[in-house]
Amino acid sequence: MDKLHLEKHISHQFDVDLEELKSQALEMGGLVEQQIIDAVSAIEHGDSDIAERVIKVEDDIDLREVALDEACTNVLACRQPAASDLRLVLTVTKMTRDLERIGDEAHKIAKMALALHESADGLTGYEEARHMGALVQRMMQQVLDAFARFDVEKALDVAKADKQVDREYKSAMRELVTYMMEDPRSISRSMNILWTLRSLERIGDHARNIAEHVIFLVKGLDVRHSSIKEMERQLNKR
């Protein structure tokens, strides 16, 4: 049971339906990943055009979420999937929700970028944002890859990477707090950056959620709310 496959159903249409689900989810994931990149670069470069685009694309993501949910409902109703098929459909529904949330966070970051753009002065904290942005962006890429390949190892890596994002967030927060104490004028701007970092950290959490869904999809194990060590132990047991 190491490999998971969508093909080889007696009903070819079922194969098509499931692959359609998967590719739509991946497309949505790709879109969301691009949103993160765009939002982070809007912050970084203070580019309001990119920020506007992120805000516009967000609607598209919402529509895709609705469409995917409908597709999942249809498969559940008409095909009564079992076992891995069932897990795939469940994973896609959960994943779309996480992806949509990530989209929301990107949307928030884009709004911050617009706010920062208006009060453009100083570059403190941008470095942290860019660093964390790169981290979560890689997590996103990895988790989508893990989903596409049904790769548990990669999903586990994403879960581990989330720890790193959390650490980064904590240290960046401390740094920003120091700034704010040093220079009270920078408080509002620093708060905006803080919100941005917070959003990025949230994105990391969602990415980890998706990674857990992938583990559930492939191994049938529910590893939510357990530590990395616990996860590894359970995975080794199977």
Next chain:
Amino acid sequence: MKESSENLNAIDLVNRSLKARYRAEKRFKAYGIAAILFGLACLVILFTDIISKGHSAFLQTEVYLEVTFDSDRLDIDDVSNSAQLMAADYQGIIKAALRERFPDVSGRRDKRTLYSLVSNGAGFSLREMLIDDPSLLGKTVGVWLVADDDIDTYVKSRGDNPEDAFTGRMSDKQIAWVESLMENDQLALNFNTTFFTSGDSREPEQAGILGAVMGSLFTLIVTIVLSFPIGVAAAVYLEEYAPRNRLTDFIEVNINNLAAVPSIIFGLLGLAIFIGFFEMHRSIPLVGGLVLSLMTLPTIIISSRAAIKAVPPSIRDAALGLGASKMQMVLHHVLPLAMPGMLTGAIIGFAQALGETAPLLMIGMVAFIVDIPGGVADPATALPVQIFLWSDSPERAFVERTSAAIMVLLAFLISMNTLAIWLRKRLERRW
């Protein structure tokens, strides 16, 4: 574009072939109808022939005579003395009555010819009358007496036209007497009770089929009593209990072969075993029944097995699944469900046995037997054998009797088949 033109072609082809197909179908139907019509025509010809020849046998010419029960001539002085009643010369008073009716007849020869107008069995009916009513002694009464078969034939063939009449052995004088009797309405066709109430006879007007019917009946009873239980038991064992091995295969093949063995072989077998070895009497229905049982058994076994096989296995499963033993399964479910089929097969087998002649010839049931059998151990003949015997007789009056006997046999067979259908319907409805 190309595809659509191909489609068009296809439907054109279909339409073109349609007429030919319908014609073929009509022809096919017509063949079937023709076959049925041919069969029906044969049946109609057969029946018309038999009925047209045989219906007259149910009527018998009788002569009206004023008979005097003269105690001197009969030599009876005590009507309660049965020995005297039995020994009396009834034929004598008939002769006297005839002489009285035709007083101008003289000479021994002419008188003998005159006497032959009346059947020489007619005296028995007078005896019956006297036994029934002793007060007749000494009185003169008008009675209808059975005419001789020559007269009978003459009257029946004459109709309204004396030219057509079949005269046969009759002399001109006899013809004149008969014509004079007819003019005076002293000759009439009445219902022939003798045919149904007496046994065989050399004299056609005294010959009846009751002996043959009883013989057939006794034979059939023996056949039914023996072959049905044995056949069903064998079928049940072979279907439900017997293991499938070489022995049972061998038995099965042999049963199927026996069904195809010519019936005369069974007759020979009966002759050798029952009469030769067991030293049973010849000509008795018991032996006939035994032989016919042997002959019917394969048919009954085969049809019973088919009927048992036709019981759905789901019913057996249901019974066994509830914990019924094999015997309970067979008795409670299989046999009742198979019964209509088994009965149908059995009755068809019995009908076949009823119409069988050859094996009975071999065991001597072809003998001339006047007495009506009273049981399975009395010598008897059977209906088909009787038909065979009569068809061989030279008297012309036996021709119509042969046909009449065939009608009786057919009536028997039809009623047995009706019984089979009725039983099947009834048993099927019970479930």
Next chain:
Amino acid sequence: MKDNTMNEPTDNVATNIEENAFSGQTVGTPLCDDAKMSMRNVNVFYDTKQAIHDVSLDIGKNEVVAMIGPSGCGKSTFLRCLNRMNDTIESCKVTGDIKLEELDIYHPKQDVVPLRARVGMVFQKPNPFPKSIYDNVAYGPRIHGLVNRKYDLDEIVESSLRRASLWDEVKDRLHSPGTGLSGGQQQRLCIARTIAVSPEVILMDEPCSALDPIATAKIEELIAELSQKFTIAIVTHSMQQAARVSHRTAYFHMGKLVEVNDTKRVFTNPEHELTEAYITGRFG
């Protein structure tokens, strides 16, 4: 890239399923503590052809065990061993231990009649006897001599029909023929007939395969109710049905017992690849 990920496992599947002539070791939890019937190393042969290979399985008390698998996998054959219905097939030979509690049912001295009174069976096709509804239900108690008085028999008939939730539909026509009922009613009549003998175990061989969905739902509901009093083993072609009615599911493949697990487990995350392939509809 997407195409690659799709195509890569395809080849593996084909080889995996075909090569996987299952090794023989049942995965999951074939045994349980509170066993009503226990089968150990059961082999069934038809002449020289082996239909069941070394199957060990427990059926717990008041448990519903579903047996699923592709046609010809031996699940029905196995089920029919449990009350020795295979005895009717001459060439069929059974080895191994099959026990109903402590009773060795294939013991040479064991009579099948009392065994079948304890282990009842419901068949694929509704097969009521061509008798009245009453006589159908009363047949078992009558042949086993369970009752002497007409009153008691009436009692059994009524309670059996009630338990088969058929009473309300037929109480006014108990003496009309059972074959006049609808397919679903006939099947429930067969269940009533089976439980009239008060068996401990009920074997069901695809009891709904000839029924429409409504009748099927009624039978399934009935199975759930009956499981409170009886132990039930059911063979079914409908995986959804197995998922709905059973507590544990056993998957047979080519005469071998591949996997036995909690039904929920089997239908969300089966342990064995063959089970997975079967329940997701991947057998070509």
